[in-house]
Amino acid sequence: MAMFPDSGVPPSDAKNSLPDVTTANCDKLWYSTSRCQPRFDPAAANAMLAELMNVIMKGEVTYQCLALDNIQLAIRYLIQRGETMYAQTTGATANYYEAYLNPSLTRYNYGLTLCIVPHVTNTGTCYLNVDGKGWAPIMRNDNVAAVAGDVRAWAPIIVSFWNNSWYLVGTGLTYSQLPVVPPMPDLPLMLTSDLYTWVRPDGNDSTGDGTANDPSKAFRTINGCWAKIGGLYIASPIYTIVIMLGIPGDYEGFVLTGYGGKVRIQGDPASRAGYRINTSPPQIDNAMSGFIVGMNSLELRGVNIVSTQYGDGSGVGLWGIVLSSANVTLNDCDFERHVDSSGSAFAWIRTNSLLQWVGTNNFRGNGRKLGYCFLVSYSQIAPASGQPFWLNFYDFSIQQSSWNLSDLSTGMMHSTTVGGSGVTGSRYYITSNSIMSAHGQTLPGSLPGSVANGGQYHP
Numbered sequence: 001m002a003m004f005p006d007s008g009v010p011p012s013d014a015k016n017s018l019p020d021v022t023t024a025n026c027d028k029l030w031y032s033t034s035r036c037q038p039r040f041d042p043a044a045a046n047a048m049l050a051e052l053m054n055v056i057m058k059g060e061v062t063y064q065c066l067a068l069d070n071i072q073l074a075i076r077y078l079i080q081r082g083e084t085m086y087a088q089t090t091g092a093t094a095n096y097y098e099a100y101l102n103p104s105l106t107r108y109n110y111g112l113t114l115c116i117v118p119h120v121t122n123t124g125t126c127y128l129n130v131d132g133k134g135w136a137p138i139m140r141n142d143n144v145a146a147v148a149g150d151v152r153a154w155a156p157i158i159v160s161f162w163n164n165s166w167y168l169v170g171t172g173l174t175y176s177q178l179p180v181v182p183p184m185p186d187l188p189l190m191l192t193s194d195l196y197t198w199v200r201p202d203g204n205d206s207t208g209d210g211t212a213n214d215p216s217k218a219f220r221t222i223n224g225c226w227a228k229i230g231g232l233y234i235a236s237p238i239y240t241i242v243i244m245l246g247i248p249g250d251y252e253g254f255v256l257t258g259y260g261g262k263v264r265i266q267g268d269p270a271s272r273a274g275y276r277i278n279t280s281p282p283q284i285d286n287a288m289s290g291f292i293v294g295m296n297s298l299e300l301r302g303v304n305i306v307s308t309q310y311g312d313g314s315g316v317g318l319w320g321i322v323l324s325s326a327n328v329t330l331n332d333c334d335f336e337r338h339v340d341s342s343g344s345a346f347a348w349i350r351t352n353s354l355l356q357w358v359g360t361n362n363f364r365g366n367g368r369k370l371g372y373c374f375l376v377s378y379s380q381i382a383p384a385s386g387q388p389f390w391l392n393f394y395d396f397s398i399q400q401s402s403w404n405l406s407d408l409s410t411g412m413m414h415s416t417t418v419g420g421s422g423v424t425g426s427r428y429y430i431t432s433n434s435i436m437s438a439h440g441q442t443l444p445g446s447l448p449g450s451v452a453n454g455g456q457y458h459p
Contacts, residue, residue: 001095004074006436007115009024009192010408013437021233023063023356024313025192034233037425043168043285045163045406047154050117050235050246053444054385055071055074055075055078055196056070056071056072057251057399058074058078059073059074059075059076059077059078060074060077060351061073061074061077063118064440065257070269070393071091073320075262079400080372081289083102083113083338084101084102084103085114085115086101086114086116086117087099087100087101087114087115087116087117087130087339087344088116088117088119089116089117089118089128090119091119091120091352091425094118094120094122094123094167094211094349095123095124095125095126095127096126096127096129096135097116097118097119097123097126097127097128097129097131097151098128099114099116099128099129099130099131099209100130100131101114101131103160104129104131105131105133107159108130108134108164108451109132109318110161110163111156111160111161112160112161113159113160113169114130114158114159114160115157115158116128116149116156116157116158116159117154117156117157118152118155118157119153119154119215119422120153120154121148121149121151121152122150122151123147124147124209125137125140125146125147125153126138126146126150128159128166128295128307131153133182134340136161136164136165136166136168137165137166138150138159138165138167138168139165139166139167139168140150140167140168141167141168141169141328141418144372146168146283150168151168157288164198170456172430173183174313177236177406178380185386187233188233188234188359189232189233190233190234190242191234191236191238191241191261191358192238192239192293193239193340194232194240194241194242195229195241195242196242197210197211197219197225197229197241197242197243197244197247197304198211198212198213198214198217198218198219198246199212199218199219199220199221199224199225199243199244199245199251200215200218200219200242200245200246200247200249201218201219201221201247201251201370202215202218202220202247203215203218203219203220203246203247204216204218204219204220205220205221205223205224205225205227206217207459208220208224209228209362210225210228213236213244213246213247213356215270218246220256221251221252222243222252222256223252223255223276223359224253225242225243226254226366227242227257229243230256230259232454233261234259234261235259235261237261237295238260239262240261240263240264241261241262241264241336242263242264242266242399243263243264243265243266244266244442245265245266245267245268245303245333245400247274248268248271248274248275249274249275249276250276250278250280251275251276251277251278252277252280253277253278253279253280253287253288253289253290253291254277254289254290254291255279255290255291255292255293256290256293256295256298257292257293257294257295258290258293258294258295258337259294259295259296260299261296262296262297262299263297263298263303264298264299264300265277265298265299265300265301265303266301266302267301267302267303267304269301269302269331269332269359271351272302272303272304272332272333272334273304273334274304275302275303275304276304276306276336277290277304277389278306278308279306279307279308279309279310279318280414285413286316286318286319286322287307287309287310287317287318287319288318288319288320288321288322289305289319289320289321290305290320290321291322292319292321292322292323292324292328293323293324293325293326294324294325294326295326295327295328296326296327297327298326298327298328298329298334299328299329299331299400300321300328300330300331301331301332301333302328302331302332302333302342303334303376304333304334304335304336305333305334305335305336305343305346306335306338307319307320307335307336307337307338307339307341308338308339309339310339310345311339311340311341311343312340312369315340317343317344317414318339318343318344318357319344319345319346319347319348320335320339320346320347321346321347321348322347322348322350322456323347323348323349323350323351323353323354323355323379324350324351324353325351325352326328326353326354327352327353327354327356328354328355329355329356329357329358329384330351330355330356330357330358330359330361331357331358331359331361331443332358332359332360332361333361333362334361334362334363335347335362335364336364336366337364337365337366337370337396338368339368340368340369340370341369341370341371342369342370342371342399343370343371343372344370344371344372345371345372345373345374345375345404346363346370346372346373346374346448347375348372348374348375348376349374349375349376349377349378349379349380349381349409350355350376350378350379351377351378352378352379352415353379353380354379354380354381354382355374355379355381355382356381356382356383356384357383357384357389357391358383358384358388358389359389359390359429360389360390360392361389361391361392361409362392362394363391363393363394363396363420364395364396365393365394365395365396365397365422365423366395366396366444367396367397367422368393368396369396369397369399370396370399371396371399371400372397372399372400372401372404373393373401373402373404373444374399374402374403374404374411375404376403376404376405376406376407376409376411377406377407377409378407378408378409379409379413380409380410380412381403381409381410381412382410382412382414383412383413383414383416389415389416389417390416390417390418391413391417391418391419391420392417392419393418393419393420393421393444394420394421394424395421395423395426396420396422396447397423397425397426398423398424398426398444399425400425400426400429400452401425401426401427401428401429401437401445401449402423402426402427402443402445402449403427403428403429403430403443403449404429404443405428405429405430405431405434405435405455406430406432406455407432407434407437407439408432408433408434408435409432409459410434410435410436410437411426411435411436411437412436412437412439413437413438413439413440413443414437414439415439416441416442417441418438418441418442418443420444422447423444423446424445424446425445425446425447425448426445426447426448426449426450427442427443427444427445427447427448428445428449428450428457429442429449429450429451429452430449430450430452430456430457431451431452431453431454431455432453432454432455433453433454433455433459434455435455435456435458436456436458437456437458438453438457438459440459441459
């Protein structure tokens with residue numbers, strides 16, 4: 001705006017009340033025609049009136065010529081409406097909220113207080129970036145980083161900037177550092193869909209959260225994953241916790257215990273040989289790839305159960321999987337044996353457990369010795385209801401029997417193929433009021449089986 005008209009007065013004669021360093025694109029404010037009578041430029045007066053009218057109109061006040069409070073009333077309305085301190089957030093990355101003010105923020109300062117409407121609920125530690133001025137963590141009023149659910153979608157929050165962080169203010173929740181006696185455990189969450197969590201040999205059990213198939217996000221072991229995930233969710237009759245093996249490789253053996261819902265450990269059925277779950281170091285007196293206790297429904301899909309240590313003479317029992325009071329389904333899985341162990345089995349199903357199969361499951365001995373194909377005690381082996389399956393057995397020597405049933409156990413083949421080659425040893429041994437039904441299939445082994453003590457075999 002023109003603040004100094006073309007009056008012919010030298011600029012050096014004007015006295016500007018606004019220091020030049022604080023003005024932009026402005027001429028001199030005051031001028032003089034006699035060098036002793038400074039005069040106010042009419043153009044400047046009009047400009048200032050325009051500025052004041054802008055304030056009044058922005059405050060949605062109807063200007064009254066006889067009133068002397070138009071400006072202050074407009075300013076109070078502007079403050080009351082809070083438009084300059086309000087924004088809805090955006091952002092494509094979980095727990096990272098972006099907000100844009102009108103007008104844009106010039107800098108962060110301590111005491112800056114804003115009303116923010118989050119577009120998603122946070123699932124853990126979260127951050128806010130206003131007008132690109134930088135990410136800062138959102139903190140609770142007990143000086144702890146926000147936890148899952150503190151910032152809820154479409155529920156306005158008040159945040160105040162202090163100590164390079166955004167603090168939740170007036171959330172309606174009070175966080176106390178005083179301990180509760182006795183301590184109250186966190187309430188478990190309810191599954192609302194299948195939950196996928198990722199494990200990779202290059203992941204990290206300490207820092208991973210299982211949210212992505214990425215080394216920085218994935219867990220390293222199945223045990224590490226279950227330690228953090230298993231206790232978080234109420235067992236659902238509908239939805240499944242799916243532990244995804246993210247890449248081909250060697251995975252440590254696992255222990256899963258005490259969950260009443262559905263769980264699946266999944267590799268890749270099309271290239272299952274590469275998703276190897278290896279025998280772990282001895283647990284008590286046995287080594288195993290999977291120790292499954294009290295699991296209501298566990299499915300192994302597209303994985304390779306591998307026994308690689310503790311052969312004959314070690315005094316350690318070597319098992320593929322061990323079930324105790326558990327229900328397990330094998331779906332397109334392989335078992336491999338890479339060491340002789342005549343006191344072992346591909347699977348030991350004991351103590352009121354059920355092992356079922358579906359798809360194609362291969363048992364490869366690689367020319368090794370093992371004690372049993374399956375050892376059963378008070379348990380059942382059966383096909384999954386109404387689903388076809390194929391069992392293939394290759395190249396191993398059974399030291400005692402393939403199907404070893406005892407203590408009121410049952411084994412069953414039904415309308416499917418049981419085959420393979422190079423398997424030697426007794427086909428079955430049935431005792432203690434147990435029953436084996438082959439349904440016309442030939443069980444693995446090169447020698448007839450035997451029945452004792454009230455057992456039954458139905459070919």
